[in-house]
Amino acid sequence: xxxxxxxxxxxxxxxxxxxxxxxxxxxxxxxxxxxxxxxxxxxxxxxxxxxxxxxxxxxxxxxxxxxxxxxxxxxxxxxxxxxxxxxxxxxxxxxxxxxxxxxxxxxxxxxxxxxxxxxxxxxxxxxxxxxxxxxxxxxxxxxxxxxxxxxxxxxxxxxxxxxxxxxxxxxxxxxxxxxxxxxxxxxxxxxxxxxxxxxxxxxxxxxxxxxxxxxxxxxxxxxxxxxxxxxxxxxxxxxxxxxxxxxxxxxxxxxxxxxxxxxxxxxxxxxxxxxxxxxxxxxxxxxxxxxxxxxxxxxxxxxxxxxxxxxxxxxxxxxxxxxxxxxxxxxxxxxxxxxxxxxxxxxxxxxxxxxxxxxxxxxxxxxxxxxxxxxxxxxxxxxxxxxxxxxxxxxxxxxxxxxxxxxxxxxxxxxxxxxxxxxxxx
Numbered sequence: 025x026x027x028x029x030x031x032x033x034x035x036x037x038x039x040x041x042x043x044x045x046x047x048x049x050x051x052x053x054x055x056x057x058x059x060x061x062x063x064x065x066x067x068x069x070x071x072x073x074x075x076x077x078x079x080x081x082x083x084x085x086x087x088x089x090x091x092x093x094x095x096x097x098x099x100x101x102x103x104x105x106x107x108x109x110x111x112x113x114x115x116x117x118x119x120x121x122x123x124x125x126x127x128x129x130x131x132x133x134x135x136x137x138x139x140x141x142x143x144x145x146x147x148x149x150x151x152x153x154x155x156x157x158x159x160x161x162x163x164x165x166x167x168x169x170x171x172x173x174x175x176x177x178x179x180x181x182x183x184x185x186x187x188x189x190x191x192x193x194x195x196x197x198x199x200x201x202x203x204x205x206x207x208x209x210x211x212x213x214x215x216x217x218x219x220x221x222x223x224x225x226x227x228x229x230x231x232x233x234x235x236x237x238x239x240x241x242x243x244x245x246x247x248x249x250x251x252x253x254x255x256x257x258x259x260x261x262x263x264x265x266x267x268x269x270x271x272x273x274x275x276x277x278x279x280x281x282x283x284x285x286x287x288x289x290x291x292x293x294x295x296x297x298x299x300x301x302x303x304x305x306x307x308x309x310x311x312x313x314x315x316x317x318x319x320x321x322x323x324x325x326x327x328x329x330x331x332x333x334x335x336x337x338x339x340x341x342x343x344x345x346x347x348x349x350x351x352x353x354x355x356x357x358x359x360x361x362x363x364x365x366x367x368x369x370x371x372x373x374x375x376x377x378x379x380x381x382x383x384x385x386x387x388x389x390x391x392x393x394x395x396x397x398x399x400x401x402x403x404x405x406x407x408x409x410x411x412x413x414x415x416x417x418x419x420x421x422x423x424x425x426x427x428x429x430x431x432x433x434x435x436x437x438x439x440x441x442x443x444x445x446x447x448x449x450x
Contacts, residue, residue: 033380052148055157068109080113099199100357121185121447128167129196162419166219185447199357203396221414229363232318233394253306282390359394
């Protein structure tokens, strides 16, 4: 095996830059295909073609309800399993090197109100260095990173010792259906890397993200005599305020070396509220869907108990709620926190590759959001980290975009990582 020296890294950098137009073209094609979670079929066809064009051994499959039933708490209920293809492509190594799994999810969140965007949410337009569109940052750009990295190594005629698997998976945004199915299908490696938008920081720790649905009962009455009714909205407000207090308390006492610089390590967000049915009627019920965060080291079940106890405590203080208890139900994919040691071999390898790509050491951070990383660690039994171009602050937002310069930097890092981790043949 040839050791990855600075000279070879410089050659790889040049090969990646030579693929700039190809990277832009592929990302534009992917962005222009809508692939909201549950509707990934069309983009899966493009991914399959891209894998085949690169000579990868391609496998396409859909997860099934039977396969996922034992893991329902982890990936959540699915409206549909059909026409949601996961695509894996394997580049076989020549032997003697370590294997790696490169992952990116193909689903996106809904673009939202088109009027909030300065142009079509699926435009894929390139303005200077920035490419716009839903999924450009989160995370179709990450998939392009993997493929262009392989292209660059092929352009240089560099054979790798270890196997490389690229897994383009569905359903990340609502629980990780595709990533878990990939693991259950038998795909694994000595390590995995997910090119989520981390601003080119190495992320060896991801937070947890749990969602619950809370039904708060009230009693309807005509608004003219509203005191005869009980507003479910007004009964929810003290519960919400107590949850915000819980968020503040937890931020004050929880500590983790990769999260101590994060201002809100464990955010709580009431993302959906539905109450009432007429302006002149006191709302007789309220349904809230709330997301709560955890940091690595916390266990899911004890935290669920804590949330339940806080809500019950507020209810017990209120005469109405004491007799009409709110109903709490945990829903969707439950994103447990996960981490690997910051000095694990894959972490050291990513640090080295980033250094060779940029001349600087990468930031090493924990993130407060949940991701598929946890599934590769907990169920795949492999160390997994995240590293990629783009900023999560742009994800799920109007005018989502990614820097092509940043994308190519991430691509160079991944290409150098493959050469170092898998080994380059003489």
